[in-house]
Amino acid sequence: MTSVKAYAAQSAESPLAPLSIDRRDPGPHDVVIDIAYCGVCHSDVHAVRNEWGRTRYPIVPGHEITGYVVAVGNEVKRWKPGDTVGVGCMVNSCRECSACHEHQEQYCERGMTATYNSIDKRGDRTVTKGGYSTRIVVNEDFVLRIPQGMPLDRTAPLLCAGITTYSPLHRHGVTTGAKVGIVGLGGLGHVAVKIAKALGAHVTMISHSERKKADAEHLGADDFLLTRDPEVFKSHAKRFDFILDTISANHDYNAYLNLLRLDGTMVVVGLPEPAPVSADTLIQGRRSLAGSLIGGIKETQEMLDFCAKHGVLADIELIPASKINEAYDRMVKSDVRYRFVIDIQSLG
Ligand code: NAP
Ligand code: ZN
Ligand code: ZN
Numbered sequence: 001m002t003s004v005k006a007y008a009a010q011s012a013e014s015p016l017a018p019l020s021i022d023r024r025d026p027g028p029h030d031v032v033i034d035i036a037y038c039g040v041c042h043s044d045v046h047a048v049r050n051e052w053g054r055t056r057y058p059i060v061p062g063h064e065i066t067g068y069v070v071a072v073g074n075e076v077k078r079w080k081p082g083d084t085v086g087v088g089c090m091v092n093s094c095r096e097c098s099a100c101h102e103h104q105e106q107y108c109e110r111g112m113t114a115t116y117n118s119i120d121k122r123g124d125r126t127v128t129k130g131g132y133s134t135r136i137v138v139n140e141d142f143v144l145r146i147p148q149g150m151p152l153d154r155t156a157p158l159l160c161a162g163i164t165t166y167s168p169l170h171r172h173g174v175t176t177g178a179k180v181g182i183v184g185l186g187g188l189g190h191v192a193v194k195i196a197k198a199l200g201a202h203v204t205m206i207s208h209s210e211r212k213k214a215d216a217e218h219l220g221a222d223d224f225l226l227t228r229d230p231e232v233f234k235s236h237a238k239r240f241d242f243i244l245d246t247i248s249a250n251h252d253y254n255a256y257l258n259l260l261r262l263d264g265t266m267v268v269v270g271l272p273e274p275a276p277v278s279a280d281t282l283i284q285g286r287r288s289l290a291g292s293l294i295g296g297i298k299e300t301q302e303m304l305d306f307c308a309k310h311g312v313l314a315d316i317e318l319i320p321a322s323k324i325n326e327a328y329d330r331m332v333k334s335d336v337r338y339r340f341v342i343d344i345q346s347l348g
Contacts, residue, residue, distance in 0.1 A: 006133035028075035038131035039064025062131025088159035147308035157314035165192035167295035176200030190338035320346035
């Protein structure tokens, strides 16, 4: 066991603060990673503040991890000290169910082991602790290779925001000329705009923040709809083939569904509290509403390679760990440009 420095919350009401945590000694199939950067996902905020009601304290969040391999277990062949690697939202799964066999470990029928706040059922049965820490020990099959030349700070957010948006855009066949709406210009949304553009789509940013219009253009969006003006839901009805909804707060899904054309699909990835969907909204226009959870490990590697090829990186605000509570407050106010990333060196 090695003691490492981390940032943790002790309850839903308490701020994140320094804490020493233990990392296991590497087993034969483990990879020991010194963390360089960790992105800050809105899911971290939901979890720390117990907005999903299943948080185990103390919680060490963080599932957008990049860093360097420093040691490997004696059976590990694929990784060696010095490799630049990433870890996303999962650190294990059963490997035996049909979802695991189909490389969709995030839907493991026995439950994937999340990078934090999950009981490590196939490991030491402790509660997993995430990337707001200096070191992590991960099974070799859940480690991602960072393509050469990608900067580790701007790549870190791709490990969650990248795969969560790439997977549905790719799976639903978004391609050249598709009329795509991305709802919510935050961490997920800004990466989604870049990926959808790289896939050749005509991309409209749909936002409730007027101040983000110029940024949306700068990120590559072809158009911008400001939802504070209710008229846009009328004047742009039936316009989009595909909508990706990344909103982190409660909102009316039906309003956005009405923006879909005949046979259009809206995929929800944002995870606020449940809200009603009207059957009539789906029936009128044979629309589909779907969800999507991150992506499998194979697909995550594919996404990293795609982003390397197309020059897709996150736009980040690098912060020391001591600024994390301020960063959470800003994220809740939609004041993020466009992903906070913790410089893990600041943990000392
Ligand atoms: P984020 O950076 O905070 O961005 C969320 C964006 O939602 C905001 O920037 C804002 O964009 C919009 N928004 C916030 N409050 C709103 C409101 N009241 N009305 C309308 N729009 C609002 O969050 P994120 O890290 O991208 O995460 C987004 C959501 O995805 C979270 O719920 C997170 O838990 C979830 N998530 C899901 C998965 C998955 O696998 N399905 C993976 C990762 C994250 P504008 O200012 O442009 O309107
Ligand atoms: Zn995330
Ligand atoms: Zn499984």
